Amino acid sequence: MELVFVGRSNVGKSSVIRQLTGKRVRIGKRPGVTRRPYRYRCGELDVVDMPGFGFMAGVSRERQEQIKTGIVRYLERNRKRIIFALQVIDVRAFSEIVERWERRGQVPVDVEMFQFLRELELRPIVVANKIDLIYPEERDGVLDDVCEKLGLSAPWRQWLDIISQTSAKTGEGISKLRGLVRQRLRELGQERLLRYLRR
Numbered sequence: 001m002e003l004v005f006v007g008r009s010n011v012g013k014s015s016v017i018r019q020l021t022g023k024r025v026r027i028g029k030r031p032g033v034t035r036r037p038y039r040y041r042c043g044e045l046d047v048v049d050m051p052g053f054g055f056m057a058g059v060s061r062e063r064q065e066q067i068k069t070g071i072v073r074y075l076e077r078n079r080k081r082i083i084f085a086l087q088v089i090d091v092r093a094f095s096e097i098v099e100r101w102e103r104r105g106q107v108p109v110d111v112e113m114f115q116f117l118r119e120l121e122l123r124p125i126v127v128a129n130k131i132d133l134i135y136p137e138e139r140d141g142v143l144d145d146v147c148e149k150l151g152l153s154a155p156w157r158q159w160l161d162i163i164s165q166t167s168a169k170t171g172e173g174i175s176k177l178r179g180l181v182r183q184r185l186r187e188l189g190q191e192r193l194l195r196y197l198r199r
């Protein structure tokens with residue numbers, strides 16, 4: 001059984017996995033570091049780090065599409081093994097990117113991915129990462145905005161079982177996220193896997 005991490009490139013997927021599992025995960029300064037699904041074995045639980053989707057400097061549009069298709073295929077093919085998904089976003093960049101797409105009349109990739117995960121009943125947890133880059137007094141507003149863009153109504157605090165703010169850099173929010181992951185595993189009848197996660 002596995003947990004799958006998806007998200008735009010460079011949002012901190014690998015960093016969050018490193019925080020949660022304590023595994024030596026490859027992290028990079030440049031986007032596009034994770035090129036294929038990486039599987040980290042934690043006993044009977046696998047944590048899968050997917051390549052980042054969306055725009056990346058120096059990566060062709062064609063290749064970007066291939067990456068996205070690859071992720072969608074992976075999720076469909078492995079649906080039965082996947083307990084649930086975690087979609088990581090960069091809270092600081094998220095709203096601006098989504099608005100840019102909406103202005104062009106297109107569905108933003110993040111929103112599309114979130115809907116797709118829900119359709120597959122992968123019950124995605126949104127990991128609002130890089131929260132350290134937002135002033136504390138602005139965080140509620142930013143998270144309300146994230147929720148609305150994802151089609152969840154504000155205030156964001158009514159979705160504490162779906163969205164979690166983290167900083168993989170400072171470690172802030174990581175233990176809350178871990179609590180959420182554990183709770184979700186319990187709800188889905190996977191409590192035997194709890195012992196493979198770091199406390």
Ligand SMILES: Nc1nc2c(ncn2[C@@H]2O[C@H](COP(=O)(O)OP(=O)(O)OP(=O)(O)O)[C@@H](O)[C@H]2O)c(=O)[nH]1
Binds near residue numbers: 013015028050129131
């Ligand atoms: N300020 C800040 N930087 C972070 C945080 N999390 C990750 N980073 C930085 O963001 C960059 C990308 O992190 P990765 O974990 O490699 O991101 P990724 O989503 O796995 O990227 P790809 O594999 O390219 O899709 C690195 O420079 C990290 O150090 C965070 O919470 N706050």
Ligand SMILES: [Mg+2]
Binds near residue numbers: 014027033034052
């Ligand atoms: Mg990565």
